Amino acid sequence: MRHHWLLLGACGWVLLILMFVTKYINFRAMDERVVSHNWTEFGTRTTRVQRPEKSSYRPAVQPSSAPTGPLQQWQSVIDQRNRLLTSVCQDPVLRNLTHNPVSKFVLDRIFVSDAHKLLFCQTPKVGNTQWKKVFIVLNGAFPSVEEIPENIVHNHEKNGLPRLSSYSPPEITHRLGSYFKFLIVRDPFERLISAFKDKFVLNPRFEPWYKLDIAPAIIRKYRRFHRDPNPQAEAPAEERSAGLKFDDFVRYLGDAEGRHRLDRQFGAHIIHWLSYVELCAPCEIKYDVIGHHETLEQDAPHILRAAGIDGLVTYPHIPPGITKYNRTKVQSYFSGIGKRDARKLYSRYQGDFKLFGYQRPDFILD
DSSP states (O other), rough: OHHHHHHHHHHHHHHHHHHHHHHHOOOOHHEEEEEHHHHHHHHHHHHHHHHOOHHHHHSOGGGGGSOOOOOHHHHHHHHHHHHHHHHTTTOOHHHHHHOOOOOHHHTTTEEEEOOOOOOOOTTTTHHHHHHHHHHHHTTSSSGGGGGGGGGHHHHTTTSOOOOOGSSHHHHHHHHHHHHHEEEEEOOOOHHHHHHHIIIIIITOOOOOIIIIIIIHHHHHHHTOOOOOHHHTTTTOOTTTTSSOHHHHHHHHHHHHSSSHHHHHHGGGGGGGOOOHHHHOOTTOOOOOEEEEEEGGGHHHHHHHHHTTTTTTOOOOOOOOTTTTTOHHHHHHHHHHOHHHHHHHHHHHHHHHHTTOOOOOOHHHHH
């Protein structure tokens, strides 16, 4: 009888030990599955950052994992702009107007901040000066944008801003594939008006070659055989005393065949009225953010936050109303322009209008 109870006790201990071992094995298996799953997810995220399908940029905090904040709110606008650009880039009908090789000329337009892994493609007459100041501060030349002398900003020998063209091909490829990239655009026709005023009428930085060399060359070619289509139209007051008139400028820009010889003669000065496609190749380079001059009050702080530099530098003060689209000004400048010349001009910049969502200016063209 005693042996019987000892046998039953031994069997009970064996059952308890088996139950404990089984639970331990199941627990370890579950733990290993969890660890393996987490490692796979982390590896996938790392892979996306290193080999992005479209862009190396991702919002600092995903909307699904945190309350919606300023970065996420404006990111939806940025995403919409990027989707539009991708769609237009894929339109075969517009290909000749939207695609441009990433040449040395384009790489010359792109400023680099290696310390913060940033690339900025400059687009003249779209607040380009202010972004140069931001990069000068980021590169350590000055402590704040307010302390940078104006004569330093555009002096490329003194401002310390490296251009992407100064790197080797492998270094260029690496930066284009992994750095945060952005550019700023503006209504194409309003930008042309700004370029005309700045270079041929006001010329605040005293660049005499625009009035003494470029303006006479355009006048000789495009005023000789043309008459004012609307002699009663009154030009803007600031233009009346200028040697080059806006209609001369429009004819020059809209001449698809004849302006190339002049452009070669003018050299790099033409960057102030080249299209965004020619300057920055937006269908070939996947920019993370496309800012608009008209919404710069929202775009500038968004870019600083998205690039992770908002704690290091501030964008210069934006005077109230300066970024607003001025339809009255555009109508005034185009009031003396013939419809045929205006349509030719639109044909040249149609890619910019389409890529960046600017409406066709029917009030000028029709």
